[in-house]
Amino acid sequence: MLQVKTFHIEDKIRKVHKEAQRTRQSLLLSVTEKIEGMDPFAFFESGKQIDEHRHFWKSADEDFTLVGISSAVSITKEGEDRFPAMEKDLLGWMNRVRSWNPSDKKGTGAVALGGFGFCEVSVAGEPWETFPNSNMTIPKFLLTNDREGSYLTTNLLLTPEEDVEEISMSVEEEKERLLHPVEEEGVSVRLEEIEEVRPEEWKQTIAEATEDLTKGSLRKVVLAREVRLTFDAPASITKVLQDLSEMQNASYVFCYEHGGAYFVGATPERLVKVEHDELFSACLAGTTLRGDTEDEDDELGDELLQDEKNRVEHDYVVQMIRSAVEQYAEEVDVPEGPSLYKLRNLQHLYTPVKARLKEGYSLLDVVKDLHPTPALGGLPQQEAVEYIKNHEEMNRGWYASPIGWIDGGRNGEFAVAIRSALLHDNKASLFAGCGVVESSDPESEYEETMVKFKPMLAVLGGKE
Template identity: 80%
Template sequence: MLPVKTFHIEDKIQKVHKEAKRTKQQLLLSVTEKIDRVDPFSFFERGGRIDEHRHFWKSADEDFTLVGISSAVSISKTGEDRFQAMENDLLGWMERVRSWNRYNKKGTGAVALGGFSFFGDFVSGKPWDSFPNSNMTIPKFLLTNDRDGSYLTTNVLLTPEEDPEDISMKIEEEKHQLLRAGEETSEEVRLEGVEEVRPEEWKKTIEEATEELKSGSLQKIVLAREVRLTFNAPASITSVLQDLSEMQNASYVFCYEHGGAYFVGATPERLVKVENDELFSACLAGTIRRGGTEEDDDALGDELLADSKNRVEHEYVVRMIRNAVERYAEAVDVPEEPSLYKLRNLQHLYTPVQARLKDGFSLLDVVKDLHPTPALGGLPQQEAVDYIRKHEFMNRGWYASPIGWIDGGLNGEFAVAIRSALIRENRASLFAGCGVVESSDPESEYEETQVKLKPMLAVLGGKE
């Protein structure tokens, strides 16, 4: 028995197809139904039988999960104007949506999921060969889970030339595969090798960066490094997502699949959220490990709050985010002092930002200006990005970039893609970075990246 109430969309497909033929344009049919509770991980796993283009998003601070399977509409952009170009195309498609959705639920309907590369002129190369510069996808099937239950949105692209009966049959077959209860089995996967990519050379780049900071106009540079893993068998992405969700429950858990490669992670860092014109952002910079006992943990937290290097780093981020938000929002509220944001392995300096979006501006306007924050790029922004491009010897791809979702009203949320890995078959590339200022010590920064790698290492078979 399917865990879904009987619901047929053939008549709606026929109706919208007639309009597509009459107007000679492509239209997007979007139908949302409430279904019996569906496990998002099982849904994601079963989606792999339909298409190698899946998306997963789990919120850090509320009961809210999105799982997208296959593609009704896929938009890719490149270049420095990619955020505006992406928004223009999304708005164009939203005008062509014919929606049946009687539920006032965010994350249902024609929702686009995806992300952007770190660099605007990013060209695919190893290990990011199958990833575009940027991509937002309106999935064919979208599962939305919140505290009230599960909702399934079916998005169907209808063209004048296609046979609506064939489309209806295929949709019903694929829905049956997605919602059919059954056991998922996976081969046991063991970690067989760990390779740190040029660690001593990386430490040398930290030393060189501190000299640059002392002599030039740069105030901070964020430099990242890569660790490569090999396994005895292809990694189970569903298992990785389940483990991340359990172990990092105060983080955004995400996965974006392109051409058999998976960008997956658990990031604590919200970039920006817009909901009914209310804007939320967060400043997260300054890191220390968790303690083994409550007393040790509190002492480490106090040490972080008192550490001048981390406080300077954090203040850079607060100042930049405040300035960016004030261009697009009013009634901006930023606390005077940071607090501690505690995760399983780490604790961070944290300052929330809340405001009200001004008329005429959108979520992607804010994303464009905030990326990259000083926590992921440096200051001044463009000079730091140029320095990273010249001196960092790994391909960032989508690492440290904006990832998230956006709906037809341009509400949505983007996080910063850190604590992450790119996985293809039996190999994975893990990424971690640190903020370099004048007082940075290469060995200390290396140790900080080791701590930041732990969340992904733990779920991929390494020691926590």
């Protein structure tokens, strides 16, 4: 059995509760302790005993994993002002945190995890019925793993009316269950059906979009489609996360749970990261397959680097991200041309962006202006979004949207939720899109989406 050195937090609960009674306001107690190494997948699996509101985040380029269980504070927003409104509420809660955190590491303490819908207003209907438009949650229990070890944060919302003894006993019992997981025998799940949702109609939409692009100021639009899977039983989300982490180890692996539905995926695309005021973003646009041999792989990569359509699309993204970052940062550094970013199934054109965040701005300021990038929306940005709303039959929900985390020390990271699926009961909806320009060919764009479905199909029982 895993031996964990924990300490009781009842005295801290009493101290903060007395302040809550004196000031007549709710306060957030946050206690972080270093624990012996904890498997994040076991912690995530154990979390379903506590609450069906779990979060998982694994970094693409460093040994860093966050697992959130249950909710101390949950903030939901909708509408055109959702980003600044979320920022305001998060800042309000961060000012009401009473923290004990000897490690003072990034990603510990009162960390908020979540995401934003692609559109500013939710679109009712399947498969996103249980998901809010935008939500950030400070979890009740947070496991943070980095190369130096494991850290457990307990976040408790304390109101003046709270029963201190009752909450203290409950917290210790829940921690015991999380830190000493009981192994469960895995259940084998079989994929029974793969259904492409109106593929011919989608190709016709692509053809119509190429015509529309010749008539106005719209230069590019990204149109997505859906594939639905049916299993003989509900899939194990923990196993999906384990398989994604193993097979897509150069991607961000994520899961967000709302109302029994799970938005899960492995995306290679960072939107923006801020660490100690250093800002990092990335332009990832332009896709091709990996080769079966080293020579074939190099040939495919060289073709991508020389492909005019993909280079033009990539440059759209580079210029848009540079423009957005320059509003909030200084010392902006962008390479002259792209390189190749190679994943298990795919390779992409890639250009990193580095800068220093200006005083007075935050991570969510940058996220607001970057979403959606031309790689997921189009150009001009707002015109492309309106075109998507009017012509794309699929409900995007959180697909192609910012997902990530932010802590109280201005650190955080958001990725773009592609290579993803929404799972509920024994069903899954997979999403993939492509950038449409005047020269686009519907059949070629269809084949590109089939390539982009591969990472999720591989872990859900489809062919790789």
